[in-house]
Amino acid sequence: MMSLNFEENTYFDVIIVGGGVAGCATALALFRTNPGASILILDDANPDVFKIGESLPAAAKPILASLSPKLLEGLSKDRVQIKCTGNASAWTTSELEETYAMMNPFGMGWHLDRASFDQILRDAVGSVCPDSISLVKSSFLGIDKLPDERMVYHSKWVVDASGRKSSVARKLGSRTVKEDALLAFYAVFVPPLTTEDRDYRTLIEASESGWWYSSPLPNNRRVIAYHTDDTDPTSRDARKHDGFMNLLHTTKHISRLITEGDYDILFDPDTRYPICTAAGSSRLEPPCNTTDPEGAKWVAVGDAAMAFDPLSSQGMITAMRVGCAVGAAIAQDILAPGSKDLTAGIGEIYSQVWSKYVKEKRYFYGQGKRFDGEFWRVRK
Numbered sequence: 001m002m003s004l005n006f007e008e009n010t011y012f013d014v015i016i017v018g019g020g021v022a023g024c025a026t027a028l029a030l031f032r033t034n035p036g037a038s039i040l041i042l043d044d045a046n047p048d049v050f051k052i053g054e055s056l057p058a059a060a061k062p063i064l065a066s067l068s069p070k071l072l073e074g075l076s077k078d079r080v081q082i083k084c085t086g087n088a089s090a091w092t093t094s095e096l097e098e099t100y101a102m103m104n105p106f107g108m109g110w111h112l113d114r115a116s117f118d119q120i121l122r123d124a125v126g127s128v129c130p131d132s133i134s135l136v137k138s139s140f141l142g143i144d145k146l147p148d149e150r151m152v153y154h155s156k157w158v159v160d161a162s163g164r165k166s167s168v169a170r171k172l173g174s175r176t177v178k179e180d181a182l183l184a185f186y187a188v189f190v191p192p193l194t195t196e197d198r199d200y201r202t203l204i205e206a207s208e209s210g211w212w213y214s215s216p217l218p219n220n221r222r223v224i225a226y227h228t229d230d231t232d233p234t235s236r237d238a239r240k241h242d243g244f245m246n247l248l249h250t251t252k253h254i255s256r257l258i259t260e261g262d263y264d265i266l267f268d269p270d271t272r273y274p275i276c277t278a279a280g281s282s283r284l285e286p287p288c289n290t291t292d293p294e295g296a297k298w299v300a301v302g303d304a305a306m307a308f309d310p311l312s313s314q315g316m317i318t319a320m321r322v323g324c325a326v327g328a329a330i331a332q333d334i335l336a337p338g339s340k341d342l343t344a345g346i347g348e349i350y351s352q353v354w355s356k357y358v359k360e361k362r363y364f365y366g367q368g369k370r371f372d373g374e375f376w377r378v379r380k
Contacts, residue, residue, distance in 0.1 A: 011154045012040040013334050017168050019043025019159030022302025022319035024121035026159055029327030031129045037280040038332050040153060047119040051099040052186055052257055052277060054114045054223060055084065055202060058106035058273040058318050063320045068128050074120035080199060082218055089204040090253055092367050113218045157330050160300040164307050166284055169300045173286050182280035182309060186225035187273035189263040196220060199260060205251050209234045209375050214254050221264065224254060224357050227310065229375055241265065244274040281361065282307045290342040295371050299346060303328050308353055309361055309375055318353060325349055
């Protein structure tokens with residue numbers, strides 16, 4: 001049994017720390033397999049604060065539909081998403097190569113207001129299973145394997161869906177293995193009030209020391225992000241407004257987009273752009289433990305278990321798929337404890353996902369042959 005230190009003394013079958021994509025997918029899949037399970041989700045996200053990670057591929061549609069019909073209904077709202085008509089990439093050459101969404105069997109994907117999308121997921125969880133799943137606005141503080149005199153939440157299972165920080169797993173002795181030191185520097189841009197941005201593509205552009213992308217957002221905004229290693233000299237320049245803009249204007253296509261659209265960085269009194277965040281490839285070792293002799297069972301999902309380079313566009317859809325698998329596995333274990341070796345099963349799923357990701361990442365970076373800087377050499 002696990003005990004998390006919060007404000008009440010309550011027992012649940014499963015406690016999920018983190019109410020983002022991975023945590024909600026796990027909860028919905030768990031409930032679908034075992035509607036009688038009691039679940040507590042702890043989350044402290046603010047849906048009013050911009051969140052990077054806004055591209056959701058069209059292949060997510062059947063996953064969303066299986067989790068809850070309310071998700072696709074919520075995505076129909078203009079304030080949450082705009083359609084992605086395809087990708088335009090200046091990667092292998094300096095000119096743009098187009099990939100059109102109409103060629104995708106699932107149709108068009110989405111550019112999301114990510115914070116609002118995460119809130120839609122939490123709302124779906126609350127509406128689909130209000131009697132089984134409780135959502136609490138709270139921050140994770142700590143974890144013990146045995147109860148003590150403090151006020152705690154108890155559970156058979158804990159799911160770490162806390163993102164790259166892996167709050168629960170690291171308290172339990174797991175370590176994060178970082179494959180690289182990629183950083184993302186991003187800013188939100190706005191055009192003049194009289195201008196409407198109708199370029200609904202994702203634009204990707206390689207540069208000497210990294211790569212850039214830009215995507216439109218709901219409410220006539222646009223995000224631009226620069227990716228480079230923390231050891232690259234440009235990482236120091238990109239932290240400041242002027243340095244970020246100077247680097248941006250060394251690009252060909254994204255610079256033209258911003259200049260011709262008369263874009264400016266959004267002024268937000270609570271946020272100073274550009275913002276720097278970790279964007280490298282990392283994985284948790286081990287990602288779960290379902291065989292603890294004291295009976296404590298836990299598993300990490302989403303970025304807490306495996307974090308991907310944004311170039312892959314795998315983060316959200318993989319978090320959903322793996323969350324569904326883990327949720328179903330936990331549900332079965334609650335119904336028939338110890339009937340399967342979940343540590344081996346979950347480990348095998350994660351190993352397959354990671355191996356496929358590493359292979360594809362090496363291939364795509366290997367196509368960037370027009371630059372020979374250190375950033376590109378270490379990825380080929």
